Amino acid sequence: MAKKTQIHDTFKLSILDIALIGVMVATIEVGKIALSFLPNIELVSLLIILYTLFFGKKVLYAIFTFVLIEGCLYGFGVWWIMYLYIWPLLALITYQFRHQRSVFLFSIISGTFGLFFGALCSIPYFFIGGISMAFSYWVSGLLFDVIHCIGNTVVCLTLFVPLRTVLKKVTYSLPQ
Secondary structure, X not given: OHXXXXXXXXXXXOHHHHHHHHHXXXXXXXXXXXOOOOOOOOOHHHHHHHHHHHHHHHHHHHHHHHHHHXXXXXXXXXXXHHHHHXXXXXXHHHHHOOOOOOHHHHHHHXXXXXXXXXXXXXXXXXXXXXXXXXXXXXXXXXXXXXXXXXXXXXXXXXXXXXXXXXXXHHHHHOOO
């Protein structure tokens, strides 16, 4: 019975947690929309990295809510299925490095994630049309993956420290 309680407590959210998740989702969505006119330049990766570092596993609630909102706004296509595993994967990778503080490390993670975004997106096409369909999907978007890599790296190098400072101040003032 104790094990069941521990699992239940892991997923238990306070009112403050729900409010934080709402703010995380809102900033991720606004950040995505604000830069949507630029091809593969986005704040989503950086925000997921930072929110994972500050809020740990609770970021998964924000990620899945963000993905649900994206589906409601833009439709539920194959891309939506990709978002269900791509963004949690970034959180998982970040979580493995949660004790690190190097802006360069997280810029490399963010850039590498952008570079492999298309490869990760090609996974459903492997099941739909085989390896040739998945490979052709991935190769056709390589230029955008390179732009995504550069964009993620520059955005992270530029905004990681200022946003981390803001999050430190905000989280410091929150009740425990």
